[in-house]
Amino acid sequence: MKFKILGSVGVEAHGHFHSIRGGHQRVLLAVLLVNGGRLIPAEELYGELWGEQPPVTVENALQAHVSRLRRTLQALGPGAPVLLTRSTGYSLEFAAGDLDMNVFRRGVGRARALMARDAKAAAALLDQSLGLWRGAALQDVTGGLLCQSVAVQLAEEHLAATEDKLWLDFEREVPSAIGELKRMSVVHPWRERVTEMLMLALYRCGRQAEAIETYHAARARMIAELGTEPSPQLRERFLDILNQVPACPGAGRSAPAPQPA
Incomplete structure (x- = not known):
């Protein structure tokens, strides 16, 4: 049972x-x-x-x-x-x-x-x-x-866990993950990890301008609706992409293990 x-x-x-x-x-x-x-x-x-x-x-x-x-x-x-x-x-x-x-x-x-x-x-x-x-x-x-x-x-x-799965999909097949990452960024606009993965996916596909625009759109939304700037980590990822760092670090850090209720 x-x-x-x-x-x-x-x-x-x-x-x-x-x-x-x-x-x-x-x-x-x-x-x-x-x-x-x-x-x-x-x-x-x-x-x-x-x-x-x-x-x-x-x-x-x-x-x-x-x-x-x-x-x-x-x-x-x-x-x-x-x-x-x-x-x-x-x-x-x-x-x-x-x-x-x-x-x-x-x-x-x-x-x-x-x-x-x-x-x-x-x-x-x-x-x-x-x-x-x-x-x-x-x-x-x-x-x-x-x-x-x-x-x-x-x-x-x-x-x-969904973010972890998206990261693994993104690492194996970058182009196929972009659509799902875009959907997730709309449904969960305050999840910086999703924004970071989307930026990286676009950048690695040669779409640097879209990656930069993704950051600016997320930043503008945070300032307008939350009154806060993106995290240092997301800003660092933006600078990596802006400066065309050849191998941007990943966003695949796992969330802390959940504690029992």
């Missing part, structure tokens, strides 16, 4: 994806999963499920949702994880490798360790890891601060 949160929240059993009916059950399962089997105090679950307006009989309501979720998981067949009830809270016992979030993070970590010495293997691992995503993380969960913060963190990790 595998658990999915990189998209809608659900369970994969016997090769089929099963969504979790009921908003409170989905939130409950999501919170139990992102906590990695640790005990969650009932008071924290109150906030995740009901925010600042819990029902009058909140303890009984939580127990009812726990019972429903336990039955839902058991109905999916053998191998259901144990949903434990303790005096102070609840926990879900499952193997770390059964949650797509953990598989994604492990795959990206392995890919980054390989980038410098085996770009082809690293690219394959990133492809596999990014392929686990079925949409925005926790997309059908409207929980409290924990679910929201995990969703934001995972979105950043997905974008950083």
Whole structure:
């Protein structure tokens, strides 16, 4: 039995994806999963499920949702994880490798360790890891601060991994990467790493003027909308291109390894 949160929240059993009916059950399962089997105090679950307006009989309501979720998981067949009830809270016992979030993070970590010495293997691992995503993380969960913060963190990790994959594609086939880099620069205009890669890709294809214009457009946008100048690193890359440095340094620095939520 595998658990999915990189998209809608659900369970994969016997090769089929099963969504979790009921908003409170989905939130409950999501919170139990992102906590990695640790005990969650009932008071924290109150906030995740009901925010600042819990029902009058909140303890009984939580127990009812726990019972429903336990039955839902058991109905999916053998191998259901144990949903434990303790005096102070609840926990879900499952193997770390059964949650797509953990598989994604492990795959990206392995890919980054390989980038410098085996770009082809690293690219394959990133492809596999990014392929686990079925949409925005926790997309059908409207929980409290924990679910929201995990969703934001995972979105950043997905974008950083996508940038790593783009860098590897760019290193192997510069011209074919330009179109995707341009698209990414429009969707994520404040990602300086994307801007830097696009500048390098254009420069290495002999399109120095476009690379310079890419920098000026990004700088003008930052000044107008953020009131700030580009980073020293991006300015340095601009000067390399402006001065026609034969072998511009790369933008392939990997993002720091993500920390568990």
